[in-house]
Amino acid sequence: MKLGPNLTLGKAFGIDILLHWSFFLLPLLVILLSVTQGDSLGVTGLWVVLLLVILASVLWHEMGHALVARRLGIPILDIMLTPICGLARLARAPDSxxxxxxxxxxxxxxxxVLAALCGLLIWATGREFATEPDAFPGDLLLTLFWIQTALFALNLLPIFPMDGGRVLRAILAMRLNGSRATELAARLGQTVSLVAAILGLVYRFYPLTIIAVFLMLTAEQEIRQHRLYPDK
Ligand SMILES: [Zn+2]
Structure with missing residues (x-):
């Protein structure tokens, strides 16, 4: 374990796993919210466990990207985990x-795949998929099932720079040139993100607004990058 702006958690399949320093703000926030709500120490502990399960699930997701990229001959720099997302950093963009x-x-x-395995276990043991909300986060199998299902479905939404948006960009790039495809996919993603940000404000679900604004800014950055390096 190496200390610095990023904490090196270790290696998996020969890939460095880094934790961005700002990640620690998240458990602090969770503990603070839980304590001010008057939760018992046990309940606060469960929220922290839930956070760790989410972190491990995001890492599992990024591992999927990294291992397939490496199989296609793209070197992997590392996997970085931040409070909002994970990122498998590739040495170069995919060739095609x-x-x-x-x-x-x-x-x-x-x-x-993990959602299907958890679902199979839940089904085989004759348990319910939907229980009272307070069954979370204590029921680990059920929690894991819903986290995996959410990560699967949300990431496939065609909102660039999320995975679904990247698939859309690649499909567009089969017909248009690379930077035109990026611009189109990114602008479409930004429009959807803007609607999500406004909905978050209207319904006072602020985490949605924060994530939507983050996605809009990242999409903008990608457009600029593709203008600088148009043929990628
Ligand atoms: Zn992804």
């Missing part, structure tokens, strides 16, 4: 739109 689709789909598919 087809490879781009494969790398983009690998993350959600990793979650889909």
């Amino acid at each position: 739109p087809r490879d781009e689709v494969l790398v983009a789909l690998a993350g959600p598919l990793a979650n889909g």
Whole structure:
């Protein structure tokens, strides 16, 4: 374990796993919210466990991207985990739109496989899929099933720079040139994100607004990058 701006958690399949320093704000926030709500120490502990399960699920998702990319001959720099997302950092972009689709789909598919396995276990033991909300986060199998299902479904939404948006960009790039495809996919993603950000404000579900604004800014950055390096 190496200390620095990023904490190196270790290696998996020869890939460095880094935790961005700001990640620690998340457990602090969860503990603070739980304590101010008057939760018992046990309940606060369960929320922290839930956070760790989410972190492990995001890592599993990024591992899917990284292992498929490496199989396609793309070197992997590392996997970075931040409070909002995970990122498998590739040494270069995939060579073709087809490879781009494969790398983009690998993350959600990793979650889909785990969701199916958990679902099978829940079904085989004759348990209910939907229980009272307070069954979470204590019921680990059920929690894991819903987290994997959510990561699978949300990441496939065609909102660039999410995986579904990258698949859309790659499909567009089969017909248009690379930067035109990126711009189109990114602008479409930004429009959907803007609607989500406004809905978050209207319904006072602020995490949605924060994530939507983050996605809009990341999409903007990608458009600029593709203008600088148009043929990628
Ligand atoms: Zn992904």
